[in-house]
Amino acid sequence: MAAREDGIPRPAAAGGRPGWARELLEHLRPAGRDVRRVVDWLARTVHGSAVLLDDTGTPVAGTGPVPDESLVADVTSGRIASAAREDGDLHLRLVRVGHPSRTRALAVSRRAPFDRHSADVVTHTAQVIELLLAAGETDAAGRRLRRAGADLRLAILQLLMVEDTVAARRVAAGLWPGLLEADTACVYVVESDPARRDRLAEEALKGTAEEALVVRCPATDGHVIVVGPREATAGDLKSLVERHPGTFLGGSVRQSLARTATAYGQAVSALAVARFRPDRTAVYAERTHPERLTDPAALRGWSARLLRPLDAVPHHTRAELLATTRLGLEFTAVSTARILGVSRNTVRARMERVENVLGADFGDLTARAVVHLALRTEFTLQDGRADSAPEASAPGLARLVSGPAVRAWARELLARLDRDARPLRRTLRTWIAAGGNAERAARLLGVHAQTVREHVRSAEPVLERQLLAAGADLYEVVLAHLALGELETPVFADPAPATPSG
Numbered sequence: 001m002a003a004r005e006d007g008i009p010r011p012a013a014a015g016g017r018p019g020w021a022r023e024l025l026e027h028l029r030p031a032g033r034d035v036r037r038v039v040d041w042l043a044r045t046v047h048g049s050a051v052l053l054d055d056t057g058t059p060v061a062g063t064g065p066v067p068d069e070s071l072v073a074d075v076t077s078g079r080i081a082s083a084a085r086e087d088g089d090l091h092l093r094l095v096r097v098g099h100p101s102r103t104r105a106l107a108v109s110r111r112a113p114f115d116r117h118s119a120d121v122v123t124h125t126a127q128v129i130e131l132l133l134a135a136g137e138t139d140a141a142g143r144r145l146r147r148a149g150a151d152l153r154l155a156i157l158q159l160l161m162v163e164d165t166v167a168a169r170r171v172a173a174g175l176w177p178g179l180l181e182a183d184t185a186c187v188y189v190v191e192s193d194p195a196r197r198d199r200l201a202e203e204a205l206k207g208t209a210e211e212a213l214v215v216r217c218p219a220t221d222g223h224v225i226v227v228g229p230r231e232a233t234a235g236d237l238k239s240l241v242e243r244h245p246g247t248f249l250g251g252s253v254r255q256s257l258a259r260t261a262t263a264y265g266q267a268v269s270a271l272a273v274a275r276f277r278p279d280r281t282a283v284y285a286e287r288t289h290p291e292r293l294t295d296p297a298a299l300r301g302w303s304a305r306l307l308r309p310l311d312a313v314p315h316h317t318r319a320e321l322l323a324t325t326r327l328g329l330e331f332t333a334v335s336t337a338r339i340l341g342v343s344r345n346t347v348r349a350r351m352e353r354v355e356n357v358l359g360a361d362f363g364d365l366t367a368r369a370v371v372h373l374a375l376r377t378e379f380t381l382q383d384g385r386a387d388s389a390p391e392a393s394a395p396g397l398a399r400l401v402s403g404p405a406v407r408a409w410a411r412e413l414l415a416r417l418d419r420d421a422r423p424l425r426r427t428l429r430t431w432i433a434a435g436g437n438a439e440r441a442a443r444l445l446g447v448h449a450q451t452v453r454e455h456v457r458s459a460e461p462v463l464e465r466q467l468l469a470a471g472a473d474l475y476e477v478v479l480a481h482l483a484l485g486e487l488e489t490p491v492f493a494d495p496a497p498a499t500p501s502g
Contacts, residue, residue, distance in 0.1 A: 020045055020121055024128055035132050036061045039106075042125045046118045048110025052129065055102055065109050067094055076103045084114070093119070095126045099133045149175070150216060156180075157215045157225060158341045160260035162323040163379070168257070176210060182229035184254050187263035188237050189271050191248040194221035200244065207236040219335035225267075227260060234283075241280055248274040249281040259379065261323075265330050265472050272466050285464070290479045291373060293405035302400050303377035306370070306492075309357045324350040326375045329368055330471045359492045365432050366482065367490040369475035370397060376472075401483040410480035416462045424462070427455035429486055432478055436470065 023041065035052065039062035043050040049064030055076040057069040066072075067085070074080050075096045083094040091113050097104040106126050114122070152175060159168035165180070172179045192200050197216060201224045204214045208226070212233045217223035226237060234251060241249045250271025252263035266284035274282035291299055310318050327336045328351045337344040351362060360367045417425040427445065431452055434440040438456075442449040456467050465473035481487040 024121075024124060033132055033135065035129055035136070038125060038129055038132065042106075042108065042121065045121055046108060046110055046114075047112070048108060050106065050108045052097065053105045053107060055104065060104070064107060065090065065092065067092060067107055072105050072107075075105045078103070093122050095122060097126050097133070098130045099137070104129075104133070153213055153215045154218060155341070156213060157227065157260070158339065160227065160257060161264070161327065161339055162320070163258045163261075165257045172213075176213075179211065179213060180229065180257065182257075184256050185227050185229040185260070185263070186234065186254050187252045187260060187267045188226040188228060188233070189217070189250045189264070189267040190224040190226065190237060190240065191250070191271055191274075192222050192224075192244065193246060196244070196247075197222055197224060200224055200240065200247065203240055203243075204237065207240055208233055212236075218338035218341070219331065225264065227263075238279075238281055247280065250274050251281075251283045253284055261327055261330070262376075262379070268469075269466055269471070269473055272460070273464070276461070290401065290406050290409060290476060290483070291377065293409055294400055294403060298395050298400060299377055302395060302397065303374040306358070306374045307378060309359075310354070313357070321350050321354050322375060322378065325354045325371070326379065329362075329372045329375070329475075332470075360490070363435055364490055365436055365470075365474070365478055366487055367492070368470070369478035369482070370490055372472070372475045373479065397482070398489050401479060406483045410483040413463065413477070413480050414484065414486075417459055420458065420462065422455060422458070424455050424459045427452055428459050428467070428477070429481060431456055432481060433487060436474075 023045075024038075039050045039052050043062060043064070049062070051059045051062040051064040051066060053066065053072055053076075054060050055073070057066060057072040059066065065087075067083075071083055071085075071094060075083060075094050078096070081096050085092050085094075089111055090109055091111070092107065092109045093114055095106045095108075097106050106122070106129065108122050110118070112118075152171065156168045156171050159165075159171065169180045190200055190204065201214055201216050204212075204224055204226060208214065208228065208230075211228075211230055213225075213227035215225045215227075217225050226233065228234070228237075237249055237251075241247045248271055250267045250269070250273070252266035252270070255263040255266075270282040270284040273285075274280055307322075310321065313321065324336065324340065324342075324347055327339060328347055330336075331339070333344045333347045333351075337347045340347070354360070354371075355362050358371065360371055362368050362371075414425060417428065427441070427447075430444050431438065431441040434444060438449040438452040441452045445452065453468075460467050463473075463477060465477060467474050467477065478487065482489060
C-alpha cells in the first residue's frame with residue numbers, strides 16, 4: 001500500500017493493471033463509503049463470491065459460501081491472519097479484517113485458483129474495508145455524541161421553561177461551564193424548511209461558539225430555539241439568516257432566565273413579523289400591555305384571589321400545574337408536551353385539573369385570557385419584580401380592566417380594525433365569542449367559514465398580533481374587548497375542592 005497525501009493507504013498497481021486499484025479507491029470517497037458495495041465489487045472483480053462475517057460466522061455483507069465456525073474463529077481471534085482451502089473445484093480465501101470493536105473476516109471464493117493478481121485484490125480490499133469500518137465507527141460515535149448533546153440541551157431548555165433555573169444550571173455546568181451564569185438572556189427562534197434545520201442548528205452552534213443554548217424545537221420541525229445570554233448572539237444569528245434565503249429570525253426582549261417561557265412566546269410572536277420584513281428578522285416590540293395600565297396592587301390582589309384555590313395543592317404540584325397550564329394556554333397540547341418532554345395526555349390532565357380547581361372553562365377564550373393574565377402576574381411576582389398584596393380590597397376583573405387607561409388602550413387597538421371596509425371587528429368579536437371556532441362563528445354571522453378565517457387573518461397585521469395561533473397576542477385582544485364591554489366577562493363556577501395528591 002502506498003500512502004496518499006490525505007493519509008489513506010493507496011493500493012499499489014498490481015501486474016501492470018492499476019484499473020482495479022483506482023476502482024477500489026473510489027469506494028473511499030465520502031459519497032461512496034459503503035462496505036456492502038465494496039464486498040459486492042470484490043465479488044465481481046475476482047469473478048466469484050464474497051461475504052463479510054462477524055466473529056460468530058454470521059454474514060453482515062455480501063453472499064457466498066461460509067467457512068466452518070472454527071476456522072472463522074481462528075481468523076477473527078488472531079490465531080491466524082488468513083486461511084486458504086479447496087473444496088472440490090471451489091477455492092476459498094479467508095482474511096482477517098480489523099474492526100474497532102469486533103474483528104471480522106472476509107471470505108472470498110471462486111472456481112479458479114487464486115493467482116497473485118486476485119490475491120492482491122482480496123488483500124487490499126480487506127484493508128479498505130478496515131478503513132471504512134473504522135470511519136463508520138468514528139462517525140457513529142460522533143453521531144451518538146451529538147445526539148447526547150442535543151438531548152441535554154433540550155433537557156436544559158425544558159427545565160428553563162418550567163422556571164427550574166437551579167436544575168438547568170446544574171445540568172449545563174458539567175458540559176458547558178458558564179453558559180447560564182448570567183441572570184438574563186434573550187430567546188430567538190430561527191425558522192427554515194424542516195429539511196435544512198439540522199444544518200442551521202449546527203451552524204448556529206458554531207456561530208455562537210457554544211456560548212448560547214441551541215435546541216432543535218421539539219414542537220415545530222422547522223424551528224431552532226436559541227437562548228442567548230450574550231449580546232453578540234443576535235448578530236451571529238442575523239448573519240446566519242443572511243446566508244440562508246428563506247430563513248427567518250424572531251427575537252425576544254431580554255428576560256430573566258426564570259421567564260424563558262415568556263421570552264419564547266415573544267420570539268415566536270416576533271417571528272410572525274419577520275416573515276414580512278425585507279431582512280427577514282424582527283425583535284419583539286415591547287408594547288403597552290394592559291396589565292401595565294392597571295393599579296399594580298389591585299392586579300396582584302386580584303390574581304392571588306383568582307388562583308387561591310390552587311393553594312390547597314402541594315407546593316411542587318402547584319408549580320407543575322401552573323407552569324404546564326401557562327404553556328398550554330400559549331401553545332397546543334401537542335406542542336406543550338414536546339416542549340416539556342411529557343405526553344399530551346399529561347398536559348391535558350394537568351390543565352383539566354386546573355380547570356376543575358378554578359372552576360374555569362378553557363374552551364372559552366375569555367376564560368383562557370383571564371387565567372393567562374393571572375398566571376402572567378403570578379410569574380412576575382415569582383420573578384421578584386413585585387411584592388404580593390392583600391386580597392381584601394382586590395377588585396373584580398370588570399373593575400380591574402375598566403379603568404380609563406385600559407379603556408383608552410383598548411379603544412385605540414380595536415379602532416384600527418374600523419379602517420377596513422370589511423367588518424373585521426364584528427367578525428373577530430364573534431369568532432372570539434365562539435371560542436375561536438370559525439364554523440360556529442360563520443353560522444352566527446351567516447357567512448362562510450373561510451370568510452371568517454380570512455377576516456381574522458387580515459386582522460393580524462392590522463393589530464400586529466397573532467390571532468389564529470392562541471397565545472398572549474390573542475389574549476390581549478380578548479382583554480381589549482372585555483375592557484370595552486364588547487364581550488361578556490367570564491364567570492368562574494364554584495371550583496371543585498383541591499385534592500392534596502400530586
